[in-house]
Amino acid sequence: xxxxxxxxxxxxxxxxxxxxxxxxxxxxxxxxxxxxxxxxxxxxxxxxxxxxxxxxxxxxxxxxxxxxxxxxxxxxxxxxxxxxxxxxxxxxxxxxxxxxxxxxxxxxxxxxxxxxxxxxxxxxxxxxxxxxxxxxxxx
Amino acid sequence: xxxxxxxxxxxxxxxxxxxxxxxxxxxxxxxxxxxxxxxxxxxxxxxxxxxxxxxxxxxxxxxxxxxxxxxxxxxxxxxxxxxxxxxxxxxxxxxxxxxxxxxxxxxxxxxxxxxxxxxxxxxxxxxxxxxxxxxxxxxxxxxxxxxxxxxxxxxxxxxxxxxxxxxxxxxxxxxxxxxxxxxxxxxxxxxxxxxxxxxxxxxxxxxxxxxxxxxxxxxxxxxxxxxxxxxxxxxxxxxxxxxxxxxxxxxxxxxxxxxxxxxxxxxxxxxxxxxxxxxxxxxxxxxxxxxxxxxxxxxxxxxxxxxxxxxxxxxxxxxxxxxxxxxxxxxxxxxxxxxxxxxxxxxxxxxxxxxxxxxxxxxxxxxxxxxxxxxxxxxxxxxxxxxxxxxxxxxxxxxxxxxxxxxxxxxxxxxxxxxxxxxxxxx
Numbered sequence: 001x002x003x004x005x006x007x008x009x010x011x012x013x014x015x016x017x018x019x020x021x022x023x024x025x026x027x028x029x030x031x032x033x034x035x036x037x038x039x040x041x042x043x044x045x046x047x048x049x050x051x052x053x054x055x056x057x058x059x060x061x062x063x064x065x066x067x068x069x070x071x072x073x074x075x076x077x078x079x080x081x082x083x084x085x086x087x088x089x090x091x092x093x094x095x096x097x098x099x100x101x102x103x104x105x106x107x108x109x110x111x112x113x114x115x116x117x118x119x120x121x122x123x124x125x126x127x128x129x130x131x132x133x134x135x136x137x138x139x
Numbered sequence: 140x141x142x143x144x145x146x147x148x149x150x151x152x153x154x155x156x157x158x159x160x161x162x163x164x165x166x167x168x169x170x171x172x173x174x175x176x177x178x179x180x181x182x183x184x185x186x187x188x189x190x191x192x193x194x195x196x197x198x199x200x201x202x203x204x205x206x207x208x209x210x211x212x213x214x215x216x217x218x219x220x221x222x223x224x225x226x227x228x229x230x231x232x233x234x235x236x237x238x239x240x241x242x243x244x245x246x247x248x249x250x251x252x253x254x255x256x257x258x259x260x261x262x263x264x265x266x267x268x269x270x271x272x273x274x275x276x277x278x279x280x281x282x283x284x285x286x287x288x289x290x291x292x293x294x295x296x297x298x299x300x301x302x303x304x305x306x307x308x309x310x311x312x313x314x315x316x317x318x319x320x321x322x323x324x325x326x327x328x329x330x331x332x333x334x335x336x337x338x339x340x341x342x343x344x345x346x347x348x349x350x351x352x353x354x355x356x357x358x359x360x361x362x363x364x365x366x367x368x369x370x371x372x373x374x375x376x377x378x379x380x381x382x383x384x385x386x387x388x389x390x391x392x393x394x395x396x397x398x399x400x401x402x403x404x405x406x407x408x409x410x411x412x413x414x415x416x417x418x419x420x421x422x423x424x425x426x427x428x429x430x431x432x433x434x435x436x437x438x439x440x441x442x443x444x445x446x447x448x449x450x451x452x453x454x455x456x457x458x459x460x461x462x463x464x465x466x467x468x469x470x471x472x473x474x475x476x477x478x479x480x481x482x483x484x485x486x487x488x489x490x491x492x493x494x495x496x497x498x499x500x501x502x503x504x505x506x507x508x509x510x511x512x513x514x515x516x517x518x519x520x521x522x523x524x525x526x527x528x529x530x531x532x533x534x535x536x537x538x539x540x541x542x543x544x545x546x547x548x549x550x551x552x553x554x555x556x557x558x559x560x561x562x563x564x565x566x
Binding site: 008009010012013014015034051052053054055056058063064065066068070077080081084085088098117118119 | 181182188191192193203205206207208210211294295296297298320322323324325341342343345346347350351512527528530532533
């Protein structure tokens with residue numbers, strides 16, 4: 001039996017309303033898309049929907065108590081909430097360098113790592129890459 | 140150098156966000172020698188530092204970066220280019236001396252009030268959020284009512300949750316992104332309420348921030364009343380008619396402990412106003428020439444202090460230009476004055492810059508008033524461009540080549556966006 005999935009294309013601000021007709025996991029027809037990006041998006045979204053994830057972890061001994069982190073690749077959409085919960089429990093200590101891997105192959109996703117998305121110097125240890133509050137008197 | 144401030148500069152940049160950092164690099168490229176960035180936060184980077192989601196840099200770096208990543212790349216470049224940066228410092232005022240030299244008053248806990256001189260100044264103070272007061276929501280004044288961007292800073296940098304059960308007023312990108320962010324942090328987002336009949340955010344954000352998590356978006360609906368004595372207990376929401384007035388007969392209560400307000404941004408121009416710089420009443424930012432110079436010679440403006448942008452990549456492009464012209468000005472290079480005035484016409488809310496000069500190429504940024512698709516943008520009789528769609532949330536960029544202007548002998552160009560036959564518009 002043919003079923004229809006309704007999606008909104010995210011390729012551009014037009015936001016075409018897409019209809020994807022399928023029988024089980026077999027795609028029969030995609031319509032509603034004004035360009036090819038719509039069809040590609042609908043196919044991906046139906047077969048293997050994935051999302052990027054950015055969140056924060058606790059960091060001690062730094063200017064701020066939170067360190068922004070992200071996954072280096074998209075993960076299955078239904079794993080996003082669980083992933084956010086797991087990341088929330090991680091604690092790190094400054095200094096941290098941008099791109100530093102905090103957990104490799106996150107949740108078993110090969111090649112998807114959890115990385116710091118900024119450098120965070122240890123409190124009071126700012127260098128050229130790490131900004132802090134210190135200001136020298138006029139020279 | 141970080142934390143160094145001398146007494147005299149070629150270019151002083153007020154604000155260390157993407158606009159300020161871009162302007163400093165632009166000034167360096169144009170040959171300015173001594174450049175200073177003054178920033179009031181404990182570190183430069185601006186609002187990018189709290190925008191931990193990806194989607195930045197697709198135009199400029201051809202990469203998908205998070206806000207902190209975008210900021211850090213610029214900051215490292217700024218430091219490498221030997222620009223002085225003083226964070227934790229407040230530019231309290233700019234004064235113009237009789238010889239054209241500007242004096243910037245800088246306040247800092249380490250040295251109190253200091254004065255630095257500048258041949259050129261770039262205003263890059265960014266914008267701030269409209270608050271509850273700006274949209275006049277009736278009701279009590281409990282805690283738990285805050286702007287979406289402030290909540291973003293609390294959650295992403297300071298590690299505080301603003302509440303547990305959240306209602307969001309306004310469907311701009313910040314509101315949508317915070318709805319997702321708070322959901323990921325374990326909060327329950329009970330709904331996003333939007334006054335207009337369409338979302339003001341990107342489709343991508345409506346899908347990935349709301350639909351993914353089953354958060355309802357209520358269009359043509361507003362928050363009509365806030366309840367609660369010490370803490371928000373509930374809000375009354377109501378659909379609005381064509382006059383945007385809430386229809387209280389159809390109102391209902393939504394239980395929540397927090398109301399996030401995401402109802403627009405205002406360029407932060409107190410410093411500009413104190414200088415007597417002419418502002419555009421529509422953008423809320425300075426009126427600028429095609430060199431991004433304000434009505435005060437040698438004072439330039441770029442980024443969200445000039446007009447609110449939707450992509451940081453465009454801020455960077457504008458800032459590099461503004462900084463470049465400021466650097467030239469500091470070196471005594473004078474560009475010919477603009478002689479063509481740009482006037483917003485049909486379905487054009489505003490355009491920046493406000494004037495053009497035929498001597499070089501230009502990029503005009505404009506915003507429409509209402510969505511339209513498909514349509515045609517006309518710049519006088521000189522240029523017309525068909526567009527598949529325009530929406531107020533997406534800035535329109537027009538490139539103008541100098542040869543186009545050479546043939547033009549008038550002094551005003553009107554810009555119009557009109558529907559193409561068979562197109563539709565919504566208002």
